[in-house]
Amino acid sequence: MMGVELASNDLPIFVVEDGYLSDSEAFASVIRVLDGVRTASVLVAQSDRDQYDYLLSIVDPGKRMGPDEEALLATALKALSGAVSKIDIVYHGSLISNIFGLCLWNYGLNARNALLELITSLAAVPDKFLDGCLHMLVNNFLPPRRLRESISQSRWITRKKEVHSELHMALHYIADVVPLAPMKLKSIIEKRMPRCTDPKDMIVLYVECMLGLENDEIGEFLGSTLLAKVVDLLTDLDVNITWEDILQEEHNKGIFEMELEEWEDNMGHDAEVGVKPPMENGVLKGNAFADKLDGLMVIVCEHLKSRAVNGHLLKVFEALSEIFRSAMLKLHKSKFAQFLMFYACSLDPDICGLKFAVLLTDIFVSKNEDPDSRMKAVAYLASYLARAKFISSSMVASILKRLVDWCFEYCQAQDNQGKINPQAHRVFYSGCQAAMYILCFRMRSILDVPHLKHLLFHMPLGSILCHPTLDPLKICLPSIVQEFLRQAKAARLFKTSVPYLYDNSLESEFSKAFGGIERLDMFFPFDPYLLKESDRFMRPNFEFWSMVKTTYSNCNSEDEYEFDDLDAPDFPENAGTYEEHEDLDLDHGDDLEYSLNKMSITPKSAFQHPINTNFHQPSRMPARIRPSVSPNW
Amino acid sequence: MDGLTVAEADLVVYVHPSKANKARHAVLRQLSSLLFTYDEIFDGVILAYEIDIPGEHAKILSGLIPYFGVKVKANLLIFSPRPDMLLEGKVVKLVKESIHVIVLGFSSAAIMLEDIREEFRYKIKHGAGVFASSSHKRHVIKTGSMIRFLVKSLDEEILHISGSLVPPHTGCIRWLSRHVEDGSHPDRSLKELKKDVERQPQGEVITHSAQGEKFLNQTRTHKSRKRARE
Numbered sequence A: 001m002m003g004v005e006l007a008s009n010d011l012p013i014f015v016v017e018d019g020y021l022s023d024s025e026a027f028a029s030v031i032r033v034l035d036g037v038r039t040a041s042v043l044v045a046q047s048d049r050d051q052y053d054y055l056l057s058i059v060d061p062g063k064r065m066g067p068d069e070e071a072l073l074a075t076a077l078k079a080l081s082g083a084v085s086k087i088d089i090v091y092h093g094s095l096i097s098n099i100f101g102l103c104l105w106n107y108g109l110n111a112r113n114a115l116l117e118l119i120t121s122l123a124a125v126p127d128k129f130l131d132g133c134l135h136m137l138v139n140n141f142l143p144p145r146r147l148r149e150s151i152s153q154s155r156w157i158t159r160k161k162e163v164h165s166e167l168h169m170a171l172h173y174i175a176d177v178v179p180l181a182p183m184k185l186k187s188i189i190e191k192r193m194p195r196c197t198d199p200k201d202m203i204v205l206y207v208e209c210m211l212g213l214e215n216d217e218i219g220e221f222l223g224s225t226l227l228a229k230v231v232d233l234l235t236d237l238d239v240n241i242t243w244e245d246i247l248q249e250e251h252n253k254g255i256f257e258m259e260l261e262e263w264e265d266n267m268g269h270d271a272e273v274g275v276k277p278p279m280e281n282g283v284l285k286g287n288a289f290a291d292k293l294d295g296l297m298v299i300v301c302e303h304l305k306s307r308a309v310n311g312h313l314l315k316v317f318e319a320l321s322e323i324f325r326s327a328m329l330k331l332h333k334s335k336f337a338q339f340l341m342f343y344a345c346s347l348d349p350d351i352c353g354l355k356f357a358v359l360l361t362d363i364f365v366s367k368n369e370d371p372d373s374r375m376k377a378v379a380y381l382a383s384y385l386a387r388a389k390f391i392s393s394s395m396v397a398s399i400l401k402r403l404v405d406w407c408f409e410y411c412q413a414q415d416n417q418g419k420i421n422p423q424a425h426r427v428f429y430s431g432c433q434a435a436m437y438i439l440c441f442r443m444r445s446i447l448d449v450p451h452l453k454h455l456l457f458h459m460p461l462g463s464i465l466c467h468p469t470l471d472p473l474k475i476c477l478p479s480i481v482q483e484f485l486r487q488a489k490a491a492r493l494f495k496t497s498v499p500y501l502y503d504n505s506l507e508s509e510f511s512k513a514f515g516g517i518e519r520l521d522m523f524f525p526f527d528p529y530l531l532k533e534s535d536r537f538m539r540p541n542f543e544f545w546s547m548v549k550t551t552y553s554n555c556n557s558e559d560e561y562e563f564d565d566l567d568a569p570d571f572p573e574n575a576g577t578y579e580e581h582e583d584l585d586l587d588h589g590d591d592l593e594y595s596l597n598k599m600s601i602t603p604k605s606a607f608q609h610p611i612n613t614n615f616h617q618p619s620r621m622p623a624r625i626r627p628s629v630s631p632n633w
Numbered sequence B: 001m002d003g004l005t006v007a008e009a010d011l012v013v014y015v016h017p018s019k020a021n022k023a024r025h026a027v028l029r030q031l032s033s034l035l036f037t038y039d040e041i042f043d044g045v046i047l048a049y050e051i052d053i054p055g056e057h058a059k060i061l062s063g064l065i066p067y068f069g070v071k072v073k074a075n076l077l078i079f080s081p082r083p084d085m086l087l088e089g090k091v092v093k094l095v096k097e098s099i100h101v102i103v104l105g106f107s108s109a110a111i112m113l114e115d116i117r118e119e120f121r122y123k124i125k126h127g128a129g130v131f132a133s134s135s136h137k138r139h140v141i142k143t144g145s146m147i148r149f150l151v152k153s154l155d156e157e158i159l160h161i162s163g164s165l166v167p168p169h170t171g172c173i174r175w176l177s178r179h180v181e182d183g184s185h186p187d188r189s190l191k192e193l194k195k196d197v198e199r200q201p202q203g204e205v206i207t208h209s210a211q212g213e214k215f216l217n218q219t220r221t222h223k224s225r226k227r228a229r230e
Helices: A023-036 A046-058 A067-082 A093-101 A109-124 A130-139 A154-177 A181-192 A200-215 A218-222 A225-240 A243-251 A261-272 A280-309 A313-328 A339-347 A349-365 A371-387 A393-412 A426-447 A450-457 A461-465 A478-491 A509-515 A535-541 A557-567 A572-586 A592-597 B017-032 B173-179 B190-199 B204-229
Strands: B004-015 B044-052 B058-060 B068-079 B086-095 B098-103 B107-112 B120-125 B128-133 B140-142 B146-155 B160-164
Touching: A023 A046, A023 A067, A046 A067, A046 A093, A067 A109, A093 A109, A093 A130, A109 A130, A109 A154, A109 B098, A130 A154, A130 A181, A154 A181, A154 A200, A154 A218, A154 B086, A181 A218, A181 A225, A200 A218, A200 A225, A200 A280, A218 A225, A225 A280, A225 A313, A280 A313, A280 A339, A280 A535, A313 A339, A313 A349, A339 A349, A339 A371, A339 A535, A349 A371, A349 A393, A371 A393, A371 A426, A393 A426, A393 A450, A393 A461, A426 A450, A426 A461, A426 A478, B004 B017, B017 B044, B017 B068, B086 B107, B086 B128, B086 B140, B098 B146, B107 B146, B146 B173
Parallel strands: B107 B160
Antiparallel strands: B004 B068, B044 B068, B058 B068, B086 B098, B086 B146, B098 B107, B120 B128, B128 B140, B146 B160
8 A cells, every 4th residue: 555645735636634645545536537538628627637737747757756756656657557448548648658758767666566567557458558568668678868877886787687677577467468469579679679889888788688588488479589689789780890990909909909817918018019000980980899799798698698597598599590590600701799609509518519510510511502601601610619618529520520521422423534623612622621620629639539539540531632633732721731731740640641731821822712702711700709898708618729739749839930921911001910910920939829829810801802713813912811819919 | 259260262372482492381481470460361360271282383473583373272260350259268367447368378358347247346355356246146257267258349460359248148158158058047056056067977077176166265265254353
């Protein structure tokens, strides 16, 4: 029972002798007021009109309310929720718009509960207010602007949790009574979805509240659409960060800066290096998108984690892999969004981790998929198996076997005529490259287990890689081929001697040709993760090149000269970068991080040079290969 | 219950060329997209379908995208409620001002206080609200009961029905089936009811348990009354 003390006011509504009002009295007076104006406006008596206006002034979204006014509001709302059938869309339009204009975030628990009760009752009235109610609730996903700025303060964080869970409850009740409401809700949520240009706090808060719905039964109705929408937003943000943005960061240690303790001593050093003045606009823009993406990744990863804790990971994972297949895989070289899959897999390596690998392998070997998708899938697979710490060696070996078997069959089907045509066999070459890339990272760990070693030695790698006409060793990225051959030699993987290529170039004409203009030969989706806040989700499961035990050595620092070329691209336009890399070369003797970069090969920017199918003509400006995570930029 | 019809339909489903290798799948997908949404062509909501694709041939539409039209024979179960139809549904929420019902598990209906006939009075029994008839003691509507009601109006798009319990042949189905449809006298004693139950061995389990519930409820009522007096 709500008792409300009234300030002095002489209107009959809500005024009782002792200054207190019972619920039933409030209910009766609200009905009286509503009935009073239920007629054409000219016929409404002035006194009825005044009372109605007074009710409007109690339920006023624009007003700042003290505790008394708020209590009065709560009483009025409670009374109204008892009288929903009396509320008429025509005669009480102003009252309805006032109710829908109320902002949950402004009020205390009592008023909020009363408001949500009213909203849920209104929503259940047939054929009238459902849309308005759902809109109102979705609007309240976000706090009013003035609160958004202070939302990080702790008292607002608790308020946020409360309001969000109350909203979820309200939507849950509505769905109980109106089973088809989620259908409408879906389109409203989609409509209200923030764009990638909206401020970060807005995106993060909205998505947080929206994903919270997945934990509720209502999530069942909405299916995977919520997650799909979020992934859409992620990829939108992702494509807005261009490779140029990342490169510009080299000069302006900003969001992409990796905060590794061991790198810190190099920081001072960086300052001494003559760096170009930061390009304010471009960099800031890049930063903003990256910052938003970072915040969003944190929210989504937290969500995945909480789903996993509740035992629903598999369901989310299924939805996510469907989305991955239909959205992310189609995206041209996304940079960070795919790490969502990586994180989801890491939560349950035995099931999800395996499923993802199998999905990618299935796409790769499927004849129904287009070549680009197959190449992307195998690039994902290679990068995933190489980088995911949580994947066991035996799983890697079995997937690798499938890959190699496919390549072998492909080789068998070729006649031994004709000369090398990288473009025609690009799917095959990408498969070979993937196998080699995986082995660069994993050969040692596979060889450490006797039966896997046996398996590896019985794979027909030699006959594939030394195929007389296809000759993948000449086609795939030389850096990978080189590292692979080196490890293979140390492990005595091949019985016959394999030509050891001393080609110091990072890429060959051929690899460019098989990669196509999109350079799928150089697509390594799970190269080190560059977003600061969400990095904590990825890092524990991520295999850096520095941690990889190679077959030839346990100590990486000896081998660095081998990879000088990787990090010293001849790229006149980026002199500043070049300088820094030179600098990097100078002090690499004790650089742990330098070795981090050896296997991180990510191409520079969009390749805007014209299609150059004639690869006998040397291309003037090769795509620049850079280490994607050099802290010494 | 009214409003459910089975329709035989000859349909042509247009399939995108990219789905040419799995035409059946594409057709099913297309039809599934119709489920549970109001469609003007059928003037109702498709609840289920069953298809047969008689021919191997499909006509290719000329145009920018050469969709091909697959001829399909389909049996459709259509739900098309209209005003003045009698529908049946389960009460999911019952408050002083309204009864909320879900029909066929997806369509929602609400009966507002003014559409509930005078005979029913709102009471609180065992902490939960019920609408109990004042003229027939056993005629009670509570959360979970199946009721029959009349359609007053509806929002077709989302199938949100406004219902009415004004006509006398509406109310709790269990009560109606015993007292109205078989033409017997509405006020029968418990003994007679029991005999009824014994006579119908098929419905035994359900009815027995229902009776049991009632007994339980009655004993509980007495207790609570006592408590109230204390």
